[in-house]
Amino acid sequence: MNKLHVDSVMKSYGDRMLLSDIFLECSAGEVVGLLGRNGCGKTTLLEIIFGTRPADQKFVRANGKHLKNASDSRQLIAFLPQQGLVPHHFRVKTALGLMCPDGIEPLLHALPFVKPLLGSRIGKLSHGERRILEVQMILQSKSMFILMDEPFNGVSPLQKDLIKSMIRKQLSSKGFIITDHDYRNIIAVSTRLLLLTGGGLKSVEGEEALRQFGYLS
Amino acid sequence: MDCRLIKFRSFFFYYRRFFGPALLLSFFLSGISGTIDLQRIGVLFFFLSTFFQLVLYEFFYKNDYIFYFHLGWGKTPLWLYSILLNGMITLIMMLL
Numbered sequence: 001m002n003k004l005h006v007d008s009v010m011k012s013y014g015d016r017m018l019l020s021d022i023f024l025e026c027s028a029g030e031v032v033g034l035l036g037r038n039g040c041g042k043t044t045l046l047e048i049i050f051g052t053r054p055a056d057q058k059f060v061r062a063n064g065k066h067l068k069n070a071s072d073s074r075q076l077i078a079f080l081p082q083q084g085l086v087p088h089h090f091r092v093k094t095a096l097g098l099m100c101p102d103g104i105e106p107l108l109h110a111l112p113f114v115k116p117l118l119g120s121r122i123g124k125l126s127h128g129e130r131r132i133l134e135v136q137m138i139l140q141s142k143s144m145f146i147l148m149d150e151p152f153n154g155v156s157p158l159q160k161d162l163i164k165s166m167i168r169k170q171l172s173s174k175g176f177i178i179t180d181h182d183y184r185n186i187i188a189v190s191t192r193l194l195l196l197t198g199g200g201l202k203s204v205e206g207e208e209a210l211r212q213f214g215y216l217s
Numbered sequence: 218m219d220c221r222l223i224k225f226r227s228f229f230f231y232y233r234r235f236f237g238p239a240l241l242l243s244f245f246l247s248g249i250s251g252t253i254d255l256q257r258i259g260v261l262f263f264f265l266s267t268f269f270q271l272v273l274y275e276f277f278y279k280n281d282y283i284f285y286f287h288l289g290w291g292k293t294p295l296w297l298y299s300i301l302l303n304g305m306i307t308l309i310m311m312l313l
Contacts, residue, residue, distance in 0.1 A: 071291035087281045098223055098288055
């Protein structure tokens with residue numbers, strides 16, 4: 001229990017095999033950093049796990065429950081997509097009210113900059129403000145497993161530190177799978193590092209291993 | 218906030234996005250034919266709202282579904298409830 005188990009994930013586009021028999025596990029208290037070159041299938045893998053992208057074959061189980069699509073993932077897996085989570089026409093206050101069932105006070109306490117923005121539409125926020133707000137919303141969800149696609153993208157160094165500290169605070173009760181091209185921050189926040197290359201996952205440790213596998217020069 | 222209330226509110230935000238444009242265009246199309254006929258507006262509304270839902274959520278804002286998934290909605294229930302509500306609004310207009 002308290003484990004996300006992903007097995008036998010296969011995905012191909014035409015003749016190109018993108019993901020080949022992927023096996024991945026994540027437990028509560030663990031941050032799995034997922035690295036890989038552009039187009040290697042990181043986002044596709046997260047979408048398949050969450051259930052929004054069909055796979056040729058997959059087996060996903062969270063806390064003993066077999067998940068076939070995104071509706072099954074509710075309250076078990078939350079997903080922060082690369083292109084943003086909250087539709088732009090929502091006001092910040094409305095989105096927070098919907099996404100934070102326990103109230104927005106803890107979030108306002110953690111992110112004081114949000115208070116003056118409560119009446120603004122999500123689309124009017126800067127990319128960085130939106131990203132950090134969405135990260136916090138996802139962390140406030142009751143889901144035990146959090147998938148994050150490029151949480152550090154377009155975010156200032158100070159806010160990256162804030163995101164990392166927010167993740168660490170939730171680590172006792174949640175498991176994370178995070179992918180981003182900002183490999184230094186991924187290494188800093190991860191408890192385990194995986195490299196997606198050639199359609200498969202390799203367990204790696206530190207920058208030297210990333211160089212060996214051709215991710216870094 | 219109660220889970221059912223969150224689901225209800227989020228459906229309202231989903232539906233609102235195509236309800237307004239579909240209703241306005243229904244009135245407009247009925248108006249240009251010379252008479253404001255509620256039965257005709259109702260039928261137009263039914264097809265236009267379904268069309269707007271398809272265009273908005275399947276082409277322009279298809280990533281929005283991820284947000285609604287987090288709030289407990291699947292794609293099929295969102296479509297079914299929308300069509301049901303469209304049908305009810307159409308029926309009310311035809312009975313008026």
